[in-house]
Amino acid sequence: MSALLDRFLDDAGLDRVTAAARRVMTRCEELARISGAESGIERVYLSPEHARANRLVAEWMREAGMTTWQDAAGNQVGRLEARSVTADPHVDRDAPALLLGSHLDTVPDAGRYDGIVGVLMAIETVRLLRVRAGDSWISPFAFAIEVIAFSDEEGTRFGTALLGSAAVAGTWDPEWWTLTDAGGTTLRQAFLEFGLDPGRVGEAGRRPEELVGYLEAHIEQGPELDQRGEALAVVSSIASARRFQFVMEGEARHAGGTPYASRHDALLGASEAALAVERICMAEHHVVGTVGRFEAFPGAVNVIPGEVRFSLDLRGEFDERRDEVWNRIAEDLGAIAWRRGLRWQAREVHRAAAVTCAPLLQDVVREGILTTLPNGADEPAVIFSRAGHDGMAMAAITGVGMLFLRNAHGISHHPDEHVEGADVARGIRALAEAVLQLGSESRTTLERIRR
Ligand code: HGY
Ligand code: MN
Ligand code: MN
Numbered sequence: 338m339s340a341l342l343d344r345f346l347d348d349a350g351l352d353r354v355t356a357a358a359r360r361v362m363t364r365c366e367e368l369a370r371i372s373g374a375e376s377g378i379e380r381v382y383l384s385p386e387h388a389r390a391n392r393l394v395a396e397w398m399r400e401a402g403m404t405t406w407q408d409a410a411g412n413q414v415g416r417l418e419a420r421s422v423t424a425d426p427h428v429d430r431d432a433p434a435l436l437l438g439s440h441l442d443t444v445p446d447a448g449r450y451d452g453i454v455g456v457l458m459a460i461e462t463v464r465l466l467r468v469r470a471g472d473s474w475i476s477p478f479a480f481a482i483e484v485i486a487f488s489d490e491e492g493t494r495f496g497t498a499l500l501g502s503a504a505v506a507g508t509w510d511p512e513w514w515t516l517t518d519a520g521g522t523t524l525r526q527a528f529l530e531f532g533l534d535p536g537r538v539g540e541a542g543r544r545p546e547e548l549v550g551y552l553e554a555h556i557e558q559g560p561e562l563d564q565r566g567e568a569l570a571v572v573s574s575i576a577s578a579r580r581f582q583f584v585m586e587g588e589a590r591h592a593g594g595t596p597y598a599s600r601h602d603a604l605l606g607a608s609e610a611a612l613a614v615e616r617i618c619m620a621e622h623h624v625v626g627t628v629g630r631f632e633a634f635p636g637a638v639n640v641i642p643g644e645v646r647f648s649l650d651l652r653g654e655f656d657e658r659r660d661e662v663w664n665r666i667a668e669d670l671g672a673i674a675w676r677r678g679l680r681w682q683a684r685e686v687h688r689a690a691a692v693t694c695a696p697l698l699q700d701v702v703r704e705g706i707l708t709t710l711p712n713g714a715d716e717p718a719v720i721f722s723r724a725g726h727d728g729m730a731m732a733a734i735t736g737v738g739m740l741f742l743r744n745a746h747g748i749s750h751h752p753d754e755h756v757e758g759a760d761v762a763r764g765i766r767a768l769a770e771a772v773l774q775l776g777s778e779s780r781t782t783l784e785r786i787r788r
Contacts, residue, residue, distance in 0.1 A: 382489035390441045403462040414455065414484070417476045418473075420468070450749075451754060477776065480549045502729075504541035504542065543734060575721075578651070588643055591641070626649060743760050
């Protein structure tokens, strides 16, 4: 399929895409070395590693011709101004921006590509599409192109996710300031220690009219593309999410002298609860529940656990189904606690609605993927994302689109996470083509994206 990109690039076009993919892979390795953990990759919000990664990515953004800044929530941003439609090659600094990007933060013991590869592919897309205007680089379109490296998609440090993108979307919740990390540092203190002013977090907010849309490339974090033998997919929607922190309380007693009949073992109660989550969710389509954190107190080998603190990550393709499943889980927890003479409480620490990707952005991602396939190839895969993404927050102010890349066996949130350089090259081609397709749309069409 003749691609706009082939006409846009010079003869060395394909070599430039290959070189871009190689740079992405090398830079994923470089970022992987910025970790707060003794071994493995861990980069959390407002940490020294977050600051180091921002500085490095800002350098790469500037090298691609962008002006850069760190916003009031610690997101790293780069911008290529729009070409003026009135006078060429003048620059239109007030034009809305197409936002490309992903996140730089990670889970503990993370892989190298979750989030990171999307940020780097976005920078390479800018490098491929930029045009000269005097002594600076600008976007070839009537819209600016920005790359944003979100700072807390995972929620690893404070438990609630999408903090960086929530600030950009203007949905920051002041209640979050009292969230604490494992060491007891509040989000407010962490802001101050990072050099940010909590009182100015609102300045990270973007107005809908400032944006054309948000388009993110990301690894699938599931096995579907690998099983289909395909490299890329259009994302149709992103699963809704709810996260809870539980406390299950019983009685800490002597492990030897306490008869079973008088035990109120919080660990056994919480274990039954975790198994109930699995049983209830497995009976559902497109609802998944995971107990990822589980701590027993006092944690001595010869003491019956008097308290267990555990988490629940619950997702569903549709908010209503997810909420019905939550109600059934809560009922089961009540019955387990009653039968075992335990008390339980749950605190919801995160909630994000399911997001349907904007039709026009799905279309241009599909067009982009088609240009990476031989003529006559089947339609590209269209996948519902069970993984959460910053687009869930960004949907509050603009249209969201996503391009998925195959990652081996769908392994993610693990050091074995892997993506092939050849698939990254295909992904960059598809992303650049999608942006060019948007560039050929009229302003009124583009304004429909965010509705
Ligand atoms: O949890 C998720 O789905 C994403 O990787 N933060
Ligand atoms: Mn992740
Ligand atoms: Mn991610």
